[in-house]
Amino acid sequence: MTTQRKSSAGAARRSESSRRAILTAAFELVQEVGYAKLSVEGIAARAGVGKQTIYRWWPSKGAVLFDAFLMLSEGADGEAALPDTGDLEADLKTVLRATVAELNDPRYGEPMRALSTEITHDPELAAVYAERLDGPMKEIKKERLRSAQRAGQLAADLDLDLAVEMLWGPLQNRWLQRGGPLTPEYADRLVETALNGLRPRR
Amino acid sequence: MTTQRKSSAGAARRSESSRRAILTAAFELVQEVGYAKLSVEGIAARAGVGKQTIYRWWPSKGAVLFDAFLMLSEGADGEAALPDTGDLEADLKTVLRATVAELNDPRYGEPMRALSTEITHDPELAAVYAERLDGPMKEIKKERLRSAQRAGQLAADLDLDLAVEMLWGPLQNRWLQRGGPLTPEYADRLVETALNGLRPRR
Amino acid sequence: MTTQRKSSAGAARRSESSRRAILTAAFELVQEVGYAKLSVEGIAARAGVGKQTIYRWWPSKGAVLFDAFLMLSEGADGEAALPDTGDLEADLKTVLRATVAELNDPRYGEPMRALSTEITHDPELAAVYAERLDGPMKEIKKERLRSAQRAGQLAADLDLDLAVEMLWGPLQNRWLQRGGPLTPEYADRLVETALNGLRPRR
Amino acid sequence: MTTQRKSSAGAARRSESSRRAILTAAFELVQEVGYAKLSVEGIAARAGVGKQTIYRWWPSKGAVLFDAFLMLSEGADGEAALPDTGDLEADLKTVLRATVAELNDPRYGEPMRALSTEITHDPELAAVYAERLDGPMKEIKKERLRSAQRAGQLAADLDLDLAVEMLWGPLQNRWLQRGGPLTPEYADRLVETALNGLRPRR
DNA sequence: TGATAACCGAGACGGTACGTCCCGTCTTTTA
DNA sequence: TAAAAGACGGGACGTACCGTCTCGGTTATCA
Numbered sequence: 001m002t003t004q005r006k007s008s009a010g011a012a013r014r015s016e017s018s019r020r021a022i023l024t025a026a027f028e029l030v031q032e033v034g035y036a037k038l039s040v041e042g043i044a045a046r047a048g049v050g051k052q053t054i055y056r057w058w059p060s061k062g063a064v065l066f067d068a069f070l071m072l073s074e075g076a077d078g079e080a081a082l083p084d085t086g087d088l089e090a091d092l093k094t095v096l097r098a099t100v101a102e103l104n105d106p107r108y109g110e111p112m113r114a115l116s117t118e119i120t121h122d123p124e125l126a127a128v129y130a131e132r133l134d135g136p137m138k139e140i141k142k143e144r145l146r147s148a149q150r151a152g153q154l155a156a157d158l159d160l161d162l163a164v165e166m167l168w169g170p171l172q173n174r175w176l177q178r179g180g181p182l183t184p185e186y187a188d189r190l191v192e193t194a195l196n197g198l199r200p201r202r
Numbered sequence: 203m204t205t206q207r208k209s210s211a212g213a214a215r216r217s218e219s220s221r222r223a224i225l226t227a228a229f230e231l232v233q234e235v236g237y238a239k240l241s242v243e244g245i246a247a248r249a250g251v252g253k254q255t256i257y258r259w260w261p262s263k264g265a266v267l268f269d270a271f272l273m274l275s276e277g278a279d280g281e282a283a284l285p286d287t288g289d290l291e292a293d294l295k296t297v298l299r300a301t302v303a304e305l306n307d308p309r310y311g312e313p314m315r316a317l318s319t320e321i322t323h324d325p326e327l328a329a330v331y332a333e334r335l336d337g338p339m340k341e342i343k344k345e346r347l348r349s350a351q352r353a354g355q356l357a358a359d360l361d362l363d364l365a366v367e368m369l370w371g372p373l374q375n376r377w378l379q380r381g382g383p384l385t386p387e388y389a390d391r392l393v394e395t396a397l398n399g400l401r402p403r404r
Numbered sequence: 405m406t407t408q409r410k411s412s413a414g415a416a417r418r419s420e421s422s423r424r425a426i427l428t429a430a431f432e433l434v435q436e437v438g439y440a441k442l443s444v445e446g447i448a449a450r451a452g453v454g455k456q457t458i459y460r461w462w463p464s465k466g467a468v469l470f471d472a473f474l475m476l477s478e479g480a481d482g483e484a485a486l487p488d489t490g491d492l493e494a495d496l497k498t499v500l501r502a503t504v505a506e507l508n509d510p511r512y513g514e515p516m517r518a519l520s521t522e523i524t525h526d527p528e529l530a531a532v533y534a535e536r537l538d539g540p541m542k543e544i545k546k547e548r549l550r551s552a553q554r555a556g557q558l559a560a561d562l563d564l565d566l567a568v569e570m571l572w573g574p575l576q577n578r579w580l581q582r583g584g585p586l587t588p589e590y591a592d593r594l595v596e597t598a599l600n601g602l603r604p605r606r
Numbered sequence: 607m608t609t610q611r612k613s614s615a616g617a618a619r620r621s622e623s624s625r626r627a628i629l630t631a632a633f634e635l636v637q638e639v640g641y642a643k644l645s646v647e648g649i650a651a652r653a654g655v656g657k658q659t660i661y662r663w664w665p666s667k668g669a670v671l672f673d674a675f676l677m678l679s680e681g682a683d684g685e686a687a688l689p690d691t692g693d694l695e696a697d698l699k700t701v702l703r704a705t706v707a708e709l710n711d712p713r714y715g716e717p718m719r720a721l722s723t724e725i726t727h728d729p730e731l732a733a734v735y736a737e738r739l740d741g742p743m744k745e746i747k748k749e750r751l752r753s754a755q756r757a758g759q760l761a762a763d764l765d766l767d768l769a770v771e772m773l774w775g776p777l778q779n780r781w782l783q784r785g786g787p788l789t790p791e792y793a794d795r796l797v798e799t800a801l802n803g804l805r806p807r808r
Numbered sequence: 809t810g811a812t813a814a815c816c817g818a819g820a821c822g823g824t825a826c827g828t829c830c831c832g833t834c835t836t837t838t839a
Numbered sequence: 840t841a842a843a844a845g846a847c848g849g850g851a852c853g854t855a856c857c858g859t860c861t862c863g864g865t866t867a868t869c870a
Contacts, residue, residue, distance in 0.1 A: 013866090039855080113322050116378070130380070153401065158400055162372075166392070168375075173374050176375075176378065178332070179336065193365070197397055197400075199356060199357065200358065242825080242827085246848095254829090418841075438727065444831075445831080459833080521723050524784075530783065531784075570799060573775045582725065593765060602761065602764055813868095816863105817863095817864090819860100821860070834845100
């Protein structure tokens with residue numbers, strides 16, 4: 001998203017302080033006023049920045065929001081990995097419970113819903129999202145599953161992408177559609193049922 | 203959503219023709235111009251109606267869109283049921299393939315994304331959606347699963363709500379987040395994996 | 405303005421109480437909210453009357469306002485006459501001072517400005533006004549001047565219409581254009597100057 | 607009315623071309639559709655301008671109209687003076703006949719009525735009018751009378767403000783109230799009667 | 809060590825849409 | 840059949856933002 005500036009002759013460079021101010025303002029504003037009332041005008045005012053400075057570097061308010069997430073996630077990642085105690089079921093429950101907590105946290109919930117909406121309606125943004133944010137995250141999840149697969153705890157021919165979607169998809173979906181309460185217990189049952197399948201065992 | 207009019211004295215009654223024109227216009231417009239450019243002004247113009255007639259009866263454009271879906275679904279339901287040949291896996295694949303086809307159909311895709319977005323950002327609308335649209339649909343799905351459960355094809359202690367979410371959630375999610383292609387094959391694999399679980403079978 | 409109803413058989417007759425309520429409401433409202441914000445909707449609401457009842461009997465809100473004035477003036481006239489003590493100058497000063505007081509009275513000022521505006525922009529209303537309200541008033545004024553003319557206090561060939569306009573016109577104009585303070589002293593000087601003329605006497 | 611822009615740092619400046627387009631459009635529109643149907647929306651459309659550009663610089667459509675008059679008058683004035691042949695009566699008749707012609711001219715009549723109405727209902731506008739348009743005009747008239755006064759053709763103690771109002775007030779009033787035909791002969795008789803007074807001469 | 813060119817804040821601009829008010833017409837129900 | 844109630848198609852209101860476009864003012868190389 002963020003264009004890389006050439007360091008060619010005679011060029012004044014992009015202001016890093018303005019960039020951070022804009023991303024911070026966007027993230028805070030979407031929490032406060034909600035996605036529908038988020039405006040470029042408002043972001044600029046809050047950041048103490050001219051509107052043109054936003055339009056110069058981002059194509060849409062969705063892109064700004066996206067970069068705001070990217071800034072946050074870059075602060076936190078760095079070779080992160082899911083817990084691997086050897087007990088797949090327990091580990092997955094731990095992680096899904098954490099996801100539930102995060103989605104229920106109002107500080108992250110509203111911005112994430114906003115980003116989600118932008119992705120739904122902007123294929124280009126969706127592609128960047130898949131590459132920069134969702135992709136790395138999914139890889140981390142798949143890595144844990146791969147480890148379990150090697151240990152014979154998962155079917156040898158299991159499609160790991162599908163597996164990840166079966167574990168996190170219902171969660172994400174219930175959250176977006178407000179289809180019911182998101183509780184730790186729900187996370188637990190989801191893990192159990194996904195691992196064992198819907199059919200009777202034996 | 204639609205308020206029931208009392209037939210008290212001296213009351214001019216709601217115009218049914220305007221109501222239908224508005225809902226039809228909203229549904230058509232969201233297909234043509236997309237969710238972001240859908241406007242109350244546009245709906246009113248297309249329907250040949252004053253803006254006030256919309257604001258008089260609906261609190262938001264999301265509510266209009268919702269009622270448009272309701273109108274369609276009411277035309278189509280009437281004790282609908284999922285196929286029940288006795289072969290659960292085959293029946294589920296049939297149904298999920300149909301869902302995939304519907305989501306990929308541009309005539310329904312865009313309006314559904316729009317509705318989905320409105321639900322994400324409007325808890326009130328979400329509640330009505332759960333009650334009037336999603337609820338009845340889910341009941342139909344659960345009915346088919348219940349039949350299988352009675353036949354011993356599903357675990358006796360299976361939570362049918364969770365089962366439905368595990369079957370349709372990943373689909374819905376991949377569609378909303380554009381997380382990958384929605385194909386009939388994907389539907390098939392989803393059904394198989396959900397039924398058998400992620401673990402190795404024996 | 406007010407249509408005369410036939411008292412023919414089988415016809416529900418015009419409601420006198422509604423008529424009075426409308427006129428009263430119009431007069432009060434124009435005082436309270438001013439001419440610009442006076443609306444048929446508001447008059448109907450205040451009078452507890454359907455809008456149609458207004459449109460049935462009056463062609464415009466100006467006509468309503470006009471009838472409101474008519475109602476007031478009809479309560480007050482009945483062969484009124486200007487004072488005639490034999491001292492023309494003193495009598496005119498008395499009358500013009502009264503006019504000044506009336507124009508400065510906020511209870512009558514705003515409605516009169518409103519009526520004035522309607523007349524300015526509606527020739528039809530202007531004609532009715534000339535016939536029903538201004539005409540009779542002017543006749544009364546001219547009657548006093550005629551008496552003075554007979555007594556040799558006014559030029560024998562004086563055009564009395566013009567004379568009335570020279571006495572009241574500057575007053576009215578200063579009031580409408582807010583061209584200066586409307587004081588009793590101003591009225592006095594106006595009378596003196598009009599009677600004696602601008603030229604040096606002798 | 608027109609705000610003087612400070613030339614401080616970082617200020618985008620007012621567009622002179624938009625300003626002229628707006629004033630021209632307002633003046634033309636009020637002629638064509640009349641005062642009652644003059645709308646900010648219409649002015650903006652005719653001028654090819656956003657509505658906000660009007661609301662940014664003028665508080666009301668009356669203020670726009672006023673500035674339109676100001677623009678015209680500023681094009682035409684520049685030390686204008688009334689004719690002074692030494693014959694006061696003749697000069698005044700010439701000028702009042704010109705006033706009559708102007709008021710009867712539909713190109714100026716309708717806009718002037720509109721401005722007049724706005725002034726009647728907006729004290730603030732009235733003050734600006736008195737200072738910027740009516741004041742200078744009145745001064746020119748008073749100058750001619752002052753000259754006559756020095757020549758002994760007007761009473762030495764005559765209040766020139768009052769004199770101007772006595773000459774032009776009845777004209778203005780008859781025009782606004784449509785109290786009768788505005789003819790050159792009327793202007794003549796008004797001048798004669800005002801100069802000589804209503805009383806018998808000697 | 810300027811010059812010079814891009815970036816920056818500010819905010820005016822032509823527009824679109826908002827949600828509200830009121831217009832004048834109409835339909836329904838009651839008295 | 841007049842009157843209350845009020846919904847209707849429509850036009851305009853004044854406001855919020857859109858994305859574009861000047862304006863000075865301020866850096867930060869390069870010639």
